[in-house]
Amino acid sequence: MTDIHQAHTALGDVAARTLSNATKTVPMLSTITPRWLVHLLQWVPVEAGIYRVNKVSNETSVAVDCSSLDEKVLPQTFVDYEEWGREYRLNAVNTVLDIHTRVTDLYSSPHNQTHEQLRLTIETIKERQESELINNAEYGLLNNVAASQKVQPRKGAPTPDDLDELITKVWKEPAFFLAHPRAIAAFGREATRRGTPPPTVTLFGSQFITWRGIPLIPTDKLLINNGKTNILLIRTGESRQGVVGLYQPNLTGELSTGLSVRFMGINHRAIASYLISLYSSLAILTDDAVGVLENVDVDNYYDYQ
Numbered sequence: 001m002t003d004i005h006q007a008h009t010a011l012g013d014v015a016a017r018t019l020s021n022a023t024k025t026v027p028m029l030s031t032i033t034p035r036w037l038v039h040l041l042q043w044v045p046v047e048a049g050i051y052r053v054n055k056v057s058n059e060t061s062v063a064v065d066c067s068s069l070d071e072k073v074l075p076q077t078f079v080d081y082e083e084w085g086r087e088y089r090l091n092a093v094n095t096v097l098d099i100h101t102r103v104t105d106l107y108s109s110p111h112n113q114t115h116e117q118l119r120l121t122i123e124t125i126k127e128r129q130e131s132e133l134i135n136n137a138e139y140g141l142l143n144n145v146a147a148s149q150k151v152q153p154r155k156g157a158p159t160p161d162d163l164d165e166l167i168t169k170v171w172k173e174p175a176f177f178l179a180h181p182r183a184i185a186a187f188g189r190e191a192t193r194r195g196t197p198p199p200t201v202t203l204f205g206s207q208f209i210t211w212r213g214i215p216l217i218p219t220d221k222l223l224i225n226n227g228k229t230n231i232l233l234i235r236t237g238e239s240r241q242g243v244v245g246l247y248q249p250n251l252t253g254e255l256s257t258g259l260s261v262r263f264m265g266i267n268h269r270a271i272a273s274y275l276i277s278l279y280s281s282l283a284i285l286t287d288d289a290v291g292v293l294e295n296v297d298v299d300n301y302y303d304y305q
Helices: 002-009 015-019 036-040 099-106 113-135 160-169 183-194
Strands: 042-045 049-053 088-089 091-100 176-179 200-203 204-211 214-218 228-234 243-247 255-256 261-268 271-284 290-297
Touching: 002 015, 036 113, 036 176, 036 214, 049 271, 088 271, 091 113, 091 255, 099 113, 113 255, 113 261, 113 271, 160 183, 160 228, 160 290, 183 204, 183 214, 183 228, 183 290
Parallel strands: 042 243, 176 214
Antiparallel strands: 049 088, 091 271, 176 228, 200 204, 204 214, 228 290, 243 271, 255 261, 261 271
8 A cells, every 4th residue: 555655746637536527428329310301391280190192184185275466266265173182191100118117216317318308209100100101112202203294214223414414303493412421522533534523502501512503411211222222303392393391280299290299197107208200192193393313323433543
C-alpha cells in the first residue's frame, strides 16, 4: 500500500470518476432514415378508411371545336365516368410496447424511459410505413406501375439517357426520382463519365443531386437484389393527378398524421402496455403519375486515368 500511494502525486482518473456524472445521449438507432418519401407526398385524409379513385371512361372521345366565323353546328359530347373506381383501404402497422413500471419509476433520469421506448418504437413503425408505401403487394408503388410506364436500362447501369427516357413517361410536372443511395451513386458515375456531372439542390437543409432539375431522393427501402434495383419517377398531389398518401384523421390518442398511441393499462406483473398504431396507404391517381427504371445495375465502376 505504501508503494501505491508513493506512485501518485495527485488524484487519479478512476477515483475522480466516483464524483462525476457522465453526459448521456438518448438511445441511438442506426435504422432511422430521413424518410424523404413520406415528407414529399401530399397526404389526404380519408373517411371510414376508404379512398376511391374515380376515372373517366371516354378520355379520348370528348369532342370540342375551334369556333370560326360561320354558323356550323357545334359538336355534342359528354364525359362519362367509370361506374366503380378502385378503392384503397388504409393499412395498419401496429405493435404493443411493454415497459415495467419499476424501470420507469427508478431509471428515468436524465432521460424518461417511457418517452425513449415510445420514440424508438414509433421510429421503427414509421420506417416500416415507408417500406410499405414502396413495396406493399396491394398498394405499394413498385407493384402498381402500369406496364406502359416501365423502362429498361440500355446497358445495365443507370445513364442520363435512361433517366431521360423515364422523364418521357412522367413528363407532366414530375416531382422527384426515388432511388437507393447506391443507385444514385451509380448514376453519378455514369453522368460524370459522360462529362455531365449532376448539379445539386438544397431541400429541407440537405443536398441532393439532380437531373434535368429533378432531384434524386435517396431511400434504402428500394431494395438491391443481386446488384440490381429500381429507380422511380413520381408526380405528386391530387391537383396534378399524381401520387397521394392516405391517412385516417382524428384518431384516439393521435400524435401525428395517422399515428396514435393508447395506454392499455398495467397488468398484475406491473408491466404497462401501450398500443401504437399507424394507419396509411397510397394511391396512384393516373397511370402516368409513376414510372420505373427496372433492373438497374449498381456495381459498375470505372478506372479513371
